[in-house]
Amino acid sequence: MAIAREDYQPNKSSDRMKPKINHALLTIVLSATILLPGCGTKQSHNEDSGKTALDLPTNVTAYQVKGVLREIRAEGWKALIAHEDIPGYMEAMTMLLDVRNTNELANLQPGDQITFRMLVTDTDGWIDHVERTGVTNAPVAAPPPVVKVEELKTGAVLPDYTLTNQLGQAIRLSEFKGRALAFTFIFTRCPFPTFCPRMNNNFAEVQKLMSQRQAGTNWHLLSISFDPEFDTPERMAIHSQSYHPDPTRWSFATAADETIRKLGGMFGLAYARDGALFSHNVRTVVVDVQGRVQTVFNNNEWKPSELMDALEAAMKQQP
Amino acid sequence: MKPAESFQLKHQPAPRFNRRLAGGISLDQLILYGGIVLCTLVTALVMLIPARLNPAGVDASASISTTVSRHLGDFSLTNCNGQSVTRSNLNGHFLIVNFVFTGCSLSCLRVNDRMAEIQQLVTNQNDVRLVSLTIDPASDTPQSLARFAARFNADTNRWLFLTGAQSTLHPLIEKTFLGPGKSELRGVVPGGFANTDRIALVDQHGEVRAMFNGLKSSVAREVGDKLAALRKESLQQ
Numbered sequence: 001m002a003i004a005r006e007d008y009q010p011n012k013s014s015d016r017m018k019p020k021i022n023h024a025l026l027t028i029v030l031s032a033t034i035l036l037p038g039c040g041t042k043q044s045h046n047e048d049s050g051k052t053a054l055d056l057p058t059n060v061t062a063y064q065v066k067g068v069l070r071e072i073r074a075e076g077w078k079a080l081i082a083h084e085d086i087p088g089y090m091e092a093m094t095m096l097l098d099v100r101n102t103n104e105l106a107n108l109q110p111g112d113q114i115t116f117r118m119l120v121t122d123t124d125g126w127i128d129h130v131e132r133t134g135v136t137n138a139p140v141a142a143p144p145p146v147v148k149v150e151e152l153k154t155g156a157v158l159p160d161y162t163l164t165n166q167l168g169q170a171i172r173l174s175e176f177k178g179r180a181l182a183f184t185f186i187f188t189r190c191p192f193p194t195f196c197p198r199m200n201n202n203f204a205e206v207q208k209l210m211s212q213r214q215a216g217t218n219w220h221l222l223s224i225s226f227d228p229e230f231d232t233p234e235r236m237a238i239h240s241q242s243y244h245p246d247p248t249r250w251s252f253a254t255a256a257d258e259t260i261r262k263l264g265g266m267f268g269l270a271y272a273r274d275g276a277l278f279s280h281n282v283r284t285v286v287v288d289v290q291g292r293v294q295t296v297f298n299n300n301e302w303k304p305s306e307l308m309d310a311l312e313a314a315m316k317q318q319p
Numbered sequence: 320m321k322p323a324e325s326f327q328l329k330h331q332p333a334p335r336f337n338r339r340l341a342g343g344i345s346l347d348q349l350i351l352y353g354g355i356v357l358c359t360l361v362t363a364l365v366m367l368i369p370a371r372l373n374p375a376g377v378d379a380s381a382s383i384s385t386t387v388s389r390h391l392g393d394f395s396l397t398n399c400n401g402q403s404v405t406r407s408n409l410n411g412h413f414l415i416v417n418f419v420f421t422g423c424s425l426s427c428l429r430v431n432d433r434m435a436e437i438q439q440l441v442t443n444q445n446d447v448r449l450v451s452l453t454i455d456p457a458s459d460t461p462q463s464l465a466r467f468a469a470r471f472n473a474d475t476n477r478w479l480f481l482t483g484a485q486s487t488l489h490p491l492i493e494k495t496f497l498g499p500g501k502s503e504l505r506g507v508v509p510g511g512f513a514n515t516d517r518i519a520l521v522d523q524h525g526e527v528r529a530m531f532n533g534l535k536s537s538v539a540r541e542v543g544d545k546l547a548a549l550r551k552e553s554l555q556q
Contacts, residue, residue, distance in 0.1 A: 055354060107428055132426070149505040192424050261506035268457050270509045274425035278408040281422030281458045299421075 042086045046259060056119065063089055064119045066133075069108055070094060076102035079127070087120065098126040109275050111135055135275055147258050149265030157284075160262055163224065163253035166236040177291045180219040180314035182206070182307055184284040185264050185271075187227035188239040194300055195282060199223070204243045205304040206311070207228050215312045218289065221245075225254040226264065226271050227278065267296050286310040288317035359502075360452075381535030383517070389495045391525040396452075396483035397481050399464035399475055413447045413546055414521035417533055418492065419480070420455035420509050422462045430533035435471040437518075437539045438478050446523070447546065449478035452492055455509035458487045495527060518542065522549050 014066075056062060057284040067083035073096065082094040097118070099105060104127070108114065113134035117125045148258060152158070159256065160174040173181075190196030203221050223240075225231035236252040245252070254260070263269070264283060271280035284307065294317065295310040391414070393406045417434055434449055441447040451468075453459040459467075464480040473480070482488070489510050493499050496519050500511030508515060518533040520542060529545050531538045 053513065107425060146503045147506055149503045149511075150502075195422075195424070265506035268455070268509065270420075270455070270505065270507055271421070272507045275428075277425055279423045279425045279427055281420060281455055299460065299462065299463060 046161040049303070053107050061120050063120075064115065065127075066113070066115050067117050069105075069110055069112045069114050071110055072108070076105045079105055079130075081114070081116070081127075083118075084314075089120075099130075100126050100128065102152050104128060108132055109277060111275065147261040147262065147265065151268075152266035152293060154296060156293055157291050158287050158293055159263075159266075161259050163255040163259070164233060166233050166240055167247075167250040168233040171251065173287075174291065176220055176222075176287070177237075178218060178289055178312045181222060181287040181291060182219070182284065182311055183222035183224055183287075185224050185226055185260070185269055185280070185282070186290060187225050187278055187280075188231050188235055189227065189277060191277065195280070198300055199282065199284065200243050202302070202304050202307065203250060204245075206307050207246060209304060210249075210308055210311065213308060213312070215308070216315045218315055219249075219311045221250040223250070223252045224260065224263070225252065226257070226260045226269075228254040228257060228260070230276075268298065286314050288314035290317055292317070321526075338419065381531040381533075381538040381541050383530040383532060385488070389527040390432070391495050392491075393520050394483075394487055394491050396481040396487065397461055399461045399468050399480040399482075401455050401461045404479060404481060409448055409450070410525075411446070411523050413444075413523055414450050414519075414551065415441075415447065415542060416450045416452065416496065417521040417522060418454050418497065418512065418515040418517070419451045419459075419464075419467065420453055421459050421467045422455060422509070426534075430518065433533050433535075433538050434478070435473070436472065437542050438472075440539050440543045441546070444546070446550075447477075449473075451478070451480045452488060452496075453480070453482045454488075454492060454512055454515060456482045456488045479508065520545055520549075523553065 031147045063086050065083050065086055069079060070082055071080040072078075073080060077099055078096055079099055080094065080096050083092060085092045104116075108130065112132045115129075115131050115133055117129040118127055119125065158173060160172055162170055162172050165171050182203075184199045186196035186199055188196075200223065203223060207221060224234060231254050236254065240250075240252045243250075255263075267283040267285055269281060269283040271278045282298075282300040284302060285293060286295040286297075286307070288294045294314045297307070379399065391406065395403060398404050402544045415434070415437055417430055419431065431451070434451065438449055441449075441473045442521055451464075453464065459482045461482060464482055465475070468478065468480045471478075489500065492510070497512045497514055497517065500508075501513065502511055504513060505511035518531045518538060519527050520529040520531070522528045528549060529542075530542060535541075
């Protein structure tokens with residue numbers, strides 16, 4: 001069922017008729033009124049709309065609608081939605097709709113097929129109960145490559161891999177031998193503030209404060225994207241600008257998916273594509289001047305000072 | 320946000336309609352209202368019949384048939400308040416178990432939405448506990464699990480988020496619930512576990528009695544039904 005009109009109309013029509021109606025008609029209409037909300041509730045239960053419209057004031061009319069989310073605007077307070085026909089209300093069209101709770105769109109992305117409730121009064125309109133039902137226009141995600149992941153313990157030598165930096169240059173991890181290296185994993189479209197953006201902010205802070213520490217100059221930071229399909233060198237270069245990386249201190253890079261799964265997997269990094277985005281955990285690794293793994297930060301809770309301490313120690317490591 | 324005229328058309332009864340009502344019932348009114356009532360009844364029947372035939376609604380059942388009976392053995396883990404939780408703390412309870420990691424930020428969150436629905440459903444059932452086991456104990460501290468739990472309005476006295484040593488958690492999840500993780504999945508899902516969107520129902524004796532697809536919208540209702548059936552069964556014994 002594409003559109004489920006929820007149970008206001010019966011009440012409204014009974015209100016309208018009450019004053020002039022005779023008893024027989026009243027009985028019939030009332031029984032219809034009682035019956036209709038009954039099946040309406042059942043229907044919405046089956047339909048996964050979760051709640052009936054009983055949670056609304058009587059001046060609000062609710063329509064259950066299907067559509068496709070085109071864009072999220074105004075930081076989640078508005079959604080551009082191409083909706084299907086709403087019988088008795090409006091034909092199919094693309095509209096910019098108000099959202100009163102930004103959590104409604106928190107886990108959605110453009111291209112998602114959605115169901116939602118359109119709520120209207122005489123003067124206002126907004127949507128709620130937004131649920132994702134599928135994805136359209138999304139590129140068919142290639143299954144992740146079959147990569148056997150081996151754990152790497154601290155103290156072990158980091159295997160060498162070749163990546164591509166934000167300038168399009170090939171870089172080898174072994175190039176950083178003789179410097180303390182800290183690397184973490186991100187993707188540029190990452191919208192979750194406590195994940196990649198926090199890693200970038202922390203690295204920016206470390207870059208700034210390390211020079212003040214006078215702890216030595218043989219260190220480098222590396223942010224590795226696990227979204228090589230989207231994160232081209234050009235995109236990484238643009239993305240990195242807002243963090244003001246000093247290219248002699250902090251590089252952004254990516255590599256073939258297989259390479260990154262192997263490299264990250266050694267430290268327990270796991271990332272799964274979900275539409276255009278990823279569900280992923282966070283790993284930040286410090287490698288000493290000898291190329292040995294010195295410290296692994298296993299989540300997003302580390303402070304810049306802790307990473308600086310680890311870098312300092314990694315600079316001092318002797319063979 | 321919409322053409323105003325269509326709104327008025329819908330909400331203002333036509334004047335003719337009111338005039339005719341004032342004069343009592345005429346034949347064409349009888350036909351009109353008779354028609355409305357008939358349509359209502361037919362609609363009601365059409366809506367009710369499928370609901371009776373297919374009580375789970377449009378979704379197929381979330382229940383996953385399994386002949387495996389697994390027993391939940393001893394463990395000692397830590398909840399999101401930093402307190403130790405052992406198997407014996409949960410003795411005699413029905414357990415609704417799912418699998419989480421705080422790096423989950425997209426569709427995997429839906430399983431926890433379903434768990435939140437189940438939490439609502441069992442609010443007054445004191446013999447039930449919800450248990451979310453992390454598959455990524457290396458990442459998930461009690462503090463990060465506490466923040467995760469708060470996103471789902473978890474009552475953490477009744478919905479436990481458990482972390483601990485990987486050497487405890489992974490074998491527990493493997494043996495009792497999901498089977499062994501695969502090394503080729505380890506870069507995709509922490510621990511390499513498949514089917515982490517499952518919700519398991521463990522009875523008061525520690526036996527896994529049912530597995531559900533935790534992404535299905537019907538799962539809360541089905542878990543509730545299964546709980547009721549298991550209680551009935553234990554009364555009969």
